[in-house]
Amino acid sequence: MVRAKNSSPKKAISRLIAAVFLMAGAGFLTYKVLVWQLGAPVKNQPAATSTVKTKPHNSGERSLTFSAAGDFLAHDSVVKQAKTNNGYDFSPYFTSVKSLYGTSDVFFCNPETPSAGAAYGISGYPAFNAPVELARDMSKTGCNLINLATNHMADKGQAAIDATLDEWQKLPVLAAAGANRNASEQKKVKYFEKNGIKVAFLAFADFSNVRLPNAYSINTYHDEALVRQLMSEARQHADAVIVSAHWGTEDSHTVTADQQKFAKLFADLGADVVIGTGPHMIQKADMLDRAGGGKTLVWYSIGNFLSSQLQVDELTGGVAQFKLVKTDKGISISDVKFRPTFMSYEWSPADRQAQNLLARRNLKLQPLKQAANETKLHGTTIEERLAKVRQWLDGTAKVAVE
Numbered sequence: 001m002v003r004a005k006n007s008s009p010k011k012a013i014s015r016l017i018a019a020v021f022l023m024a025g026a027g028f029l030t031y032k033v034l035v036w037q038l039g040a041p042v043k044n045q046p047a048a049t050s051t052v053k054t055k056p057h058n059s060g061e062r063s064l065t066f067s068a069a070g071d072f073l074a075h076d077s078v079v080k081q082a083k084t085n086n087g088y089d090f091s092p093y094f095t096s097v098k099s100l101y102g103t104s105d106v107f108f109c110n111p112e113t114p115s116a117g118a119a120y121g122i123s124g125y126p127a128f129n130a131p132v133e134l135a136r137d138m139s140k141t142g143c144n145l146i147n148l149a150t151n152h153m154a155d156k157g158q159a160a161i162d163a164t165l166d167e168w169q170k171l172p173v174l175a176a177a178g179a180n181r182n183a184s185e186q187k188k189v190k191y192f193e194k195n196g197i198k199v200a201f202l203a204f205a206d207f208s209n210v211r212l213p214n215a216y217s218i219n220t221y222h223d224e225a226l227v228r229q230l231m232s233e234a235r236q237h238a239d240a241v242i243v244s245a246h247w248g249t250e251d252s253h254t255v256t257a258d259q260q261k262f263a264k265l266f267a268d269l270g271a272d273v274v275i276g277t278g279p280h281m282i283q284k285a286d287m288l289d290r291a292g293g294g295k296t297l298v299w300y301s302i303g304n305f306l307s308s309q310l311q312v313d314e315l316t317g318g319v320a321q322f323k324l325v326k327t328d329k330g331i332s333i334s335d336v337k338f339r340p341t342f343m344s345y346e347w348s349p350a351d352r353q354a355q356n357l358l359a360r361r362n363l364k365l366q367p368l369k370q371a372a373n374e375t376k377l378h379g380t381t382i383e384e385r386l387a388k389v390r391q392w393l394d395g396t397a398k399v400a401v402e
Contacts, residue, residue, distance in 0.1 A: 060328050062196040065335075066242075067101035068108035068275050068299065068320040072138065073307035074115075074130035077345070077360045079122060082133070090137035093306055096366045098141055100319045100339045105194055106174065109143035109305075110246070110277040111135065113152050115167055116160035126209070127155040132167050139171040145192075147244040147277065149178025149205040149219045158213035178203030178219050178244065186216040186226070189234045197326045200234030203244035206258070206278065221245065221262050228269065235270035240324055240331045243271045248279040248301055251311065253392050255283050255300045264288060267296035272331050273322065274298040280307070280314050284394035285336070297322060297333045299397075308345055308360055312378045315343040316368070316385050320397065337398040340389050342366055344374035369401045 082088045101107050113128035114120070115135040123129050138146075146168055153161060161179050168176045174192035190201045204221035212218055221227050234241045243266045248259050259276065266274050267290040276283070276299050283301035290296050303317035323335040344364050351359035364374060368385055375381050390399050 062326040064105045064195050064197055064199070064240075064324045065103070066106045066108065066273075066322050066324060067104040068302055069101070069110070069143075069305040070277050070302040070317050071110050071112045071280060071304045071307060072134070073280075073304065073309070074111075074113045074124060074128055074134055075308045076124035076358055077308040078306060078363060079124065079130065080358060081361070081363050082131075088131040088133040090134050090306075091140055093363070093365050094137070094141040096364070096370065097319075097341055100341070100367060101321075102142060104142075104321070106145050106199075107142045108145040108147070108242075108244070108275055109138055110147045110150070110244070111138060112150050112277075114156055114160045114164040116156060116163035117167070120156045120160045120163065128152045129156045129160060135164070135167045135171060139173060144172070144174045145201060145242070146173055146176035147178055147203045147246065147275075148176055149203040149244065150246045151205055151207055151209045151278070153179050153205075154208045154210050154212055154217055158217055161213075161217055174199075175201040177201050178205065178246075180216045180219070183214075183216040186219065187229070189230055189237070191234075191238060197324065198237070198239045199324075200238035200241045201244070202230050202234060202241070203246075205246040206248070221247070221265075224265075227265065231266070231269035231271070239326050240272045241270055243274045245274055245276050246278040247276060248283065250279055251281060251314065252279055253281050253283055253313070259300055263296075263298045263300070267298070268292075271296050272324065273333065275302065275320070276300045277302060280304050280309060282313075282316065282318065282338075282389060282392040284392060285320075285338075285396035286394075287333075287396060294330070295333065297336060302338075304343065305341065306365055307343055308357075308363060312380050312385075313388070315378060316389065317341045317343065318368070318389065321400075336396065337400045338389065338393055339400050340368035340385065342368045342371040342374060342385065344371060344377055346377065367401075 082090045113130050115130040115132055117132040120129050122131055162181050165181060175190040177190040180186040192199055204219045208218055249256055263274055267288045279301040282303040286298045288296045288298055299320050302320045304314055305317050318338050318340040321337050322333050325332045345360040346362045347360045368382055372382055
């Protein structure tokens with residue numbers, strides 16, 4: 001600063017003090033204008049124009065409600081009943097049961113078979129391929145977390161796997177995992193985020209009924225290097241990890257040593273929930289301790305959902321449910337329950353004796369509590385089925401029939 005000519009030090013100090021007060025006053029006026037523009041309260045401003053929007057209080061807790069349905073099997077009779085003049089419509093199968101899962105944030109579904117469409121030949125057991133409308137109608141009914149790692153997914157080869165993936169990619173799902181177009185795709189973990197929770201979804205099968213076209217076609221959990229690689233990445237980047245496992249002995253309620261071994265591996269690698277499919281029958285649920293602390297909910301098998309299999313235990317399925325809660329302390333699982341369903345059909349004694357499978361008609365998928373007449377068709381009752389479901393689940397999950 002250069003002092004003015006003939007100015008004494010005392011006068012200079014006085015001028016400086018005055019300037020400071022003037023600048024402070026100007027700053028205060030500027031502040032009043034600025035905060036008024038931002039909507040903060042200032043004197044003499046109406047209250048209606050003087051509120052500042054703030055973020056809602058963050059309680060630190062987030063949650064997701066999950067439902068999970070078992071195997072959707074495109075048997076010939078299932079597909080035949082869905083045939084229309086213009087294609088296929090599977091949506092009537094789900095009308096009665098949608099109330100069981102319709103309010104869930106996430107609905108896990110297991111299309112056992114490819115849905116590659118007519119170009120690859122529509123066929124049932126033993127080499128399956130469903131119409132593309134099956135994927136479409138599963139999505140319409142709410143399926144948004146899709147397992148594609150099954151023993152039948154490669155029944156029609158790699159091109160049909162690719163076509164099935166293409167169909168699911170067109171639909172508004174959260175994630176589909178377990179089948180792959182190439183090696184690069186196989187190494188990518190599928191994530192989704194909902195309600196402030198980031199979830200990793202991984203899917204693995206025990207085996208394939210046919211020789212896999214490529215090593216990457218289907219994820220198998222016997223490839224432990226792949227399991228460990230994907231689980232490690234998932235655990236690092238997600239709040240919660242859900243694993244789908246297609247495994248076990250078909251037509252059996254008994255959990256195998258193989259299932260137990262890999263359930264423990266998934267748990268120790270950080271899975272929060274393991275959802276098992278494949279045996280076509282309900283098996284027990286369990287809560288496993290995992291290495292490093294924490295618990296893992298394991299549904300060893302949630303049975304069939306849509307099918308026309310022959311044994312009454314194969315027709316007894318349901319919707320597994322749980323709530324996943326995220327807090328500052330981590331992830332917890334609560335509200336574990338199972339809502340039973342019953343799949344029925346009419347089949348004359350003569351056609352049954354002749355094993356005329358396409359003669360089955362009037363296929364229905366219903367909540368078990370609504371299936372009094374239908375259970376009688378198959379030589380059982382609602383009460384007997386409920387007792388069996390409770391026995392199979394072994395007390396881990398509440399059986400809800402309200």
